[in-house]
Amino acid sequence: MKLYTYFRSSAAYRVRIALNLKGLAYEAIPVHLLRNGGEQLQEQYRAINPSGLVPAFQDDYITLTQSMAILEYLEDEYPQPPIMPEDAAGRARVRELAQIIACDIHPVNNLRVLRYLVHELGVSEEKKTEWYRHWLVSGLEVLEKHLARDPSAGPLCHGHTPTIADCCLVPQVFNAQRYGIDIAAYPNIERINAQCVVLPAFVAAHPSNQPDAE
Numbered sequence: 639m640k641l642y643t644y645f646r647s648s649a650a651y652r653v654r655i656a657l658n659l660k661g662l663a664y665e666a667i668p669v670h671l672l673r674n675g676g677e678q679l680q681e682q683y684r685a686i687n688p689s690g691l692v693p694a695f696q697d698d699y700i701t702l703t704q705s706m707a708i709l710e711y712l713e714d715e716y717p718q719p720p721i722m723p724e725d726a727a728g729r730a731r732v733r734e735l736a737q738i739i740a741c742d743i744h745p746v747n748n749l750r751v752l753r754y755l756v757h758e759l760g761v762s763e764e765k766k767t768e769w770y771r772h773w774l775v776s777g778l779e780v781l782e783k784h785l786a787r788d789p790s791a792g793p794l795c796h797g798h799t800p801t802i803a804d805c806c807l808v809p810q811v812f813n814a815q816r817y818g819i820d821i822a823a824y825p826n827i828e829r830i831n832a833q834c835v836v837l838p839a840f841v842a843a844h845p846s847n848q849p850d851a852e
Contacts, residue, residue, distance in 0.1 A: 639664035642694040644671050645848035648809035649705040650693040655805040656709050658839035660716050668850035706740050709802045721801050732796050735803035739810050743777030778824050785826035793833050808834050
């Protein structure tokens with residue numbers, strides 16, 4: 639297995655967590671998003687991932703370039719230990735939580751969006767940071783309400799074992815903390831993050847523990 643990754647990419651971070659939870663060995667191939675104009679934009683990498691984003695995942699059977707598809711594939715191909723609930727309602731709820739992060743929060747704060755704001759629209763660094771924080775805070779507020787209202791929430795996003803929702807939540811909290819957002823305002827998110835970040839699979843996936851960490 640190969641994972642084309644960047645240490646601070648939250649999408650790649652999700653996949654690293656899932657691979658670790660599954661106990662799957664993989665080769666981490668760093669793709670630096672800033673060096674030389676962005677290695678993800680070079681022809682050699684675009685042949686693997688035409689969108690020029692990370693992560694990209696390869697095994698003997700398939701190449702996948704969307705983190706949520708990779709997580710679902712890992713669950714289907716390597717079902718033990720599970721990172722999805724057994725029941726349909728539980729699986730739908732976990733997907734909902736994960737997609738609040740992966741579909742609503744993350745895309746508008748992606749590096750290529752931030753670069754476009756600055757380089758094409760002339761937005762200042764200060765306004766860019768304001769943009770980032772606005773969409774992150776508004777997304778965390780929604781996520782917190784979902785976690786607070788659902789009795790299925792346990793110590794983690796859904797029950798007592800990590801799911802793909804937790805794989806998405808922890809990297810997003812990491813991003814929030816990098817931008818000085820106090821997650822104490824979101825007690826359920828703070829609690830779940832604290833439970834997860836001490837687990838070995840999450841520790842090993844942390845950006846600071848990656849071979850390309852700076």
